Amino acid sequence: MSADVRAPVRYGTSFNQAKDAVLFWRDFLKLASCQPLHAVVGSWPDEPADLREVAARYAMANHQLFKELIEAALEALGIPCRRGLLRELAAGYSQIMLNCYPACPQPDLTLGLPPHSDYCLLTLLLQDHVEGLQIMHHGRWLTVDPVPGSFVVNVGDHLEIYSNGRYKSKLHRVRVNSTRPRISVASFHSVPVERVIGPATELIDERNPRRYMDTDYATFLAFLASTEGKHKSFLQSRKL
Ligand SMILES: O=C(O)CCC(=O)C(=O)O
Numbered sequence: 001m002s003a004d005v006r007a008p009v010r011y012g013t014s015f016n017q018a019k020d021a022v023l024f025w026r027d028f029l030k031l032a033s034c035q036p037l038h039a040v041v042g043s044w045p046d047e048p049a050d051l052r053e054v055a056a057r058y059a060m061a062n063h064q065l066f067k068e069l070i071e072a073a074l075e076a077l078g079i080p081c082r083r084g085l086l087r088e089l090a091a092g093y094s095q096i097m098l099n100c101y102p103a104c105p106q107p108d109l110t111l112g113l114p115p116h117s118d119y120c121l122l123t124l125l126l127q128d129h130v131e132g133l134q135i136m137h138h139g140r141w142l143t144v145d146p147v148p149g150s151f152v153v154n155v156g157d158h159l160e161i162y163s164n165g166r167y168k169s170k171l172h173r174v175r176v177n178s179t180r181p182r183i184s185v186a187s188f189h190s191v192p193v194e195r196v197i198g199p200a201t202e203l204i205d206e207r208n209p210r211r212y213m214d215t216d217y218a219t220f221l222a223f224l225a226s227t228e229g230k231h232k233s234f235l236q237s238r239k240l
């Protein structure tokens with residue numbers, strides 16, 4: 001239950017319950033799943049006995065699917081796949097976030113997760129049969145129908161920045177209910193943490209000026225700790 005948000009394994013409720021003023025109605029277990037995977041698996045819990053093996057198989061297959069999806073996204077943007085970003089993803093940074101939202105006696109007084117967008121290129125989200133995820137669409141919260149065994153693919157802040165705004169990172173939140181607990185597994189995928197990400201040079205010219213500042217993980221953490229973080233989203237803070 002580390003207060004260090006960079007720790008490879010964390011258990012908790014909100015982003016950093018040592019500091020956050022408002023806690024969320026959820027428990028999470030975060031597993032860092034950087035590539036190559038064998039470098040982090042040893043830091044994962046060794047109980048239950050098959051956790052490492054099952055989670056490693058899941059992480060590997062999930063990362064493979066992510067690479068196929070991001071390759072398609074780069075192709076759609078007209079960016080040659082064999083260069084730049086895709087090559088870096090062989091040593092990319094991923095996190096598996098296992099979320100459990102217990103049933104809540106007063107669900108209207110809280111949230112499982114407050115409105116946010118994901119800090120990554122793409123999120124592959126597996127959810128059970130209990131609804132709870134909502135996305136902001138044209139100024140209204142829409143509930144996403146859970147389809148067990150399928151992934152919801154969310155565009156994250158990094159893809160909006162990298163595509164210079166052509167892909168949009170979606171604001172989303174999680175509501176809880178009074179009768180049924182809900183479980184979801186979110187896998188966040190991006191470039192290595194020390195890599196600075198900005199709009200792809202291929203997408204910028206005189207008619208399409210750069211719309212976002214460069215960013216890295218240190219900028220993100222500094223933003224969360226700042227007062228700016230109280231009334232703005234991280235993505236808004238990177239807009240030019
Ligand atoms: O539980 C969900 O459906 C969404 C989880 C989520 O948005 C997150 O972990 O960032």
Ligand SMILES: [Fe+2]
Nearest residue numbers: 116117118172
């Ligand atoms: Fe999210």
